Amino acid sequence: MKSKRQYILAALVVVAVLIAGGFAVNSFMGFQERTQAPAIVAQQNPEGIAQIPLEGAVVFRDTRATDNYGKVAWAPLDSPNGSRTDTGLSCDRVYRTGGMLSCLSALRDMNTSYDSTVYSIGGHLLAERALPGEPSRTRVSPTGMVGVTAFITGESYDFVGFSTETVIAVPGGTNYGNLQDFDILIGGTKLTAEDRNVWGVTFAKDAQTFYATAASGKQTWLVQGSLRDKTLTAIGENAECPSISPDGKLIAYKKRRADSDPAQWDIAVLDIEKKTETLYPLEAGFDDQLEWLDNNTLLFGQPREETPGDADIFSLDLVPGASPKMFIEHAWSPSIQR
Known part of the structure; x- marks a missing residue:
């Protein structure tokens, strides 16, 4: 017992x-x-998207301390820092061109979730999917494809051990999957390292070619991608978040300063045909995917250090010795409607 x-x-x-x-x-x-995490419920026909002009405007994220904070907004190109029109759509990252708008957003709650949505120019929801982590970059191609980068772990590109997922897909059509699963060719040799990452897509005008950043260890490369062959071929080193010019002749990107800690980046521009690189040093550095105002002028966002969550968009003329100029105050994530 x-x-x-x-x-x-x-x-x-x-x-x-x-x-x-x-x-x-x-x-x-x-x-x-x-x-x-469950996907955020997308806003069907968000108010204001259909009113965004197809040309002569800049679309961006409003960062003013108002009820419209975080909303997609637009302003005319002939007075970008004047009056703006807000829509009813909230995004952490936004990009609009041609017939589509890509919106990356975070629903911060007890169980934060992340979402990627794509809308037509009339505001109709075309695609939606959950993201594996913090939204980072998005671009829309002239041929109807959307590229999205999200972090899986880590907080920034300066965080050792971060991991990204970058997917290219046609809304309602082909999904090309995670680009890190493509063959990455460095000097003709396939990169087999387990820590490889790909981020920051920009699209050429055809339906097959794009550019992106590939990375392994502390090394980054500018890569030219082929959707047909599912390959990424290195065409340059120390390059991040590329952006191709409207005429398709130049690629602008972030170039990390040697031995900078914490990381600081300057602007570099590659002439694709001549294979020559021009560096445009910035006193304060920057950390954004560049956008082209025209074939001779770049745009980028710069957070306000004294006001967390706020930012400004600056322009830079591609001439020697040029300094950034204010383009839009209290704004982030620009895309030009041309």
């Missing part, structure tokens, strides 16, 4: 097992919530 002490010990064991089991279930549920 069991002693009272034995019964107490058995009861404690049962309680311990139940607690451990409950902890395991809760941990698993938490893991499921983190890795399979």
Whole structure:
């Protein structure tokens, strides 16, 4: 016959097992919530998207401290820093060109989730999918493709051990998958490192060619991608977040300063045909994917250090010794409608 002490010990064991089991279930549920977070409910026909002009305007994220903070807005190109028109759509990153608008957003709550949505020029939802982490970059091609980069771990490109997912897809059509699964060719040799990452897509005018950043360890490369061959071929080093000019002749990108810690980047521009690079040093550096105002002028966002969450968009003329000029105050993530 069991002693009272034995019964107490058995009861404690049962309680311990139940607690451990409950902890395991809760941990698993938490893991499921983190890795399979439900997509944000997209706004059907968001107010104002249909009113964005197809040309002669700049689209951006409003960062003023108003009720429209975080909303997609637009302003005429002939007075970009004048009056703006806000839409009803909230995005952390936005890009609009041709017939589509790509919106990356974060729903910050007890269980934060991330979402990628694509809308027609009339505001109709074309595609939606959950993202694996913080939204980072997005671009829309002239031929109807959307490129999206999101972080999986880490907080920035300066964080050691970060991981990204970059996907190119046609809304309602072909999904080319995660670009890190493409063959990455460095000097003709296939990159096999497990820590390879790809981010920051920009599209050529055809339906097959794009450019992006590929990375492994502390090395980054400017790569030319082929959707047909599913390859990424290095055409330059120390280059991040490329952006191709409207005429398709130049690629602008971030170039990290040697031995900068924390990381600082300047602007570099590659002449694709001549294979020559021109550097445009910036006193304060920057960290954004560049946008082209025209074939001779770049745009980029610069966060306001004194006001977290706020930013300004600057322009830079591609002439020696040029300094950035204010383009739009309290704004972020520009795209030009031309």
